[in-house]
Amino acid sequence: MATLHHHAFCPHSRFVRLVLGEFDVAPELVEVRPWERRQEFLMLNPAGDTPVLAADGALHPDSDAEGAAPAGAAPLVLSGAAVINEYVDELLGARHPDRRLLPGGIAERAEARRLTAWFNEKFFAEVTTYLCTEKIYKRFMATELGGGPPDMNGVRAARANVRYHLRYIGFLLRDAPFLAGARLTSADLAAAAHLSCVDYLGDVPWSEDEAAAAWYGRIKSRPSFRTLLQDLVPGMAPATTYARLNV
């Protein structure tokens, strides 16, 4: 069985859970607090951040068509959302072509990758890293590791930035039902993973873009989303609409 070293409110970990969920893979989840920089986790990923996937079972690179890894084979350790996404799509997308998260055409694949990176890198740098760090992670960090009350300047900047990302999502949806075109791709999952963290905190101004809100309602109603919506920040309830489906 595969193991995902993750944090419940790390948006990149959420993205990987969605990617795996679309292929009906439910990994064993091991919680990591990346800010603690534990030696055993740094041995898995010297970059020190989540997610890290120990690919075993159906995700092992030498697994057979029934999804069994060779007896005694060590799992393959994979780090980083983009690397894991490409790997899973190559391995499981080849077995289930109807579920591929990166399209078959080379130009369409490039567009899906561009938008996946848009959310995993740009949206992260402008929105999620502020909100998750300031409003969630800092509650659990020791003071000497940077814990404490949120820096409201970062929170305010993120709340301003999320509005233009929401408009960009609305713009992308003018011509197609999904962000990169006619079919679900990893771009939709990346965007929804990041937005789900922000939505938990009640910081997505959904009323400002109807198309984006309707698209998110569709994505979060997918079975792959179910376990994400059950995760809670101890001591902090989600916004009221967070886990409501088809809003």
Added chain:
Amino acid sequence: MATLHHHAFCPHSRFVRLVLGEFDVAPELVEVRPWERRQEFLMLNPAGDTPVLAADGALHPDSDAEGAAPAGAAPLVLSGAAVINEYVDELLGARHPDRRLLPGGIAERAEARRLTAWFNEKFFAEVTTYLCTEKIYKRFMATELGGGPPDMNGVRAARANVRYHLRYIGFLLRDAPFLAGARLTSADLAAAAHLSCVDYLGDVPWSEDEAAAAWYGRIKSRPSFRTLLQDLVPGMAPATTYARLNV
């Protein structure tokens, strides 16, 4: 013919020039100053950063085996170092399997991608973005866009960080001649692209890691590196060893 919208000291642009150079593609170069946020460039890439490749000629997705695009076909616009790298490797790597920059095995490809991202994202965030912005870009930025003398705190942090990255390169080279194994991959090109910017400024402490220095000497002696080493920052000479081959 393909066009690369780049900046001569944007490390991600340098990486793409190396990737293209390994396939003997010399794009037309158009200089962009991303900090000016010009409308015509934002139309090509709403993220606003370099590199952007207008893929035409042999790089057009519908080009034939002789490298000609269909008559009248518009170039395909691709943004971002990782997206362009995957695209070029899929398109030209399929035509020249001996030059592939992402290896054929799924596990080896994941490792090459991990290390490519290590340099394009982590090294960038910890080293190149400080040094290129503070010591190069700011010389050419208008004051109202952030120009002025370098912030030496950023420069000092980058100079400290580059040392541990150099040790990591030395560590990777203990078991293999290239960063991701027995063959050249995009990981070597990404690392060398970023280091080349830092080396221009004289900020790589090469004497601290002999293996890393020898590896860099080999990479910068490749023909794909030639045009990079000719680029100059107006009014700022490179460090003496910058363009010396096989040091």
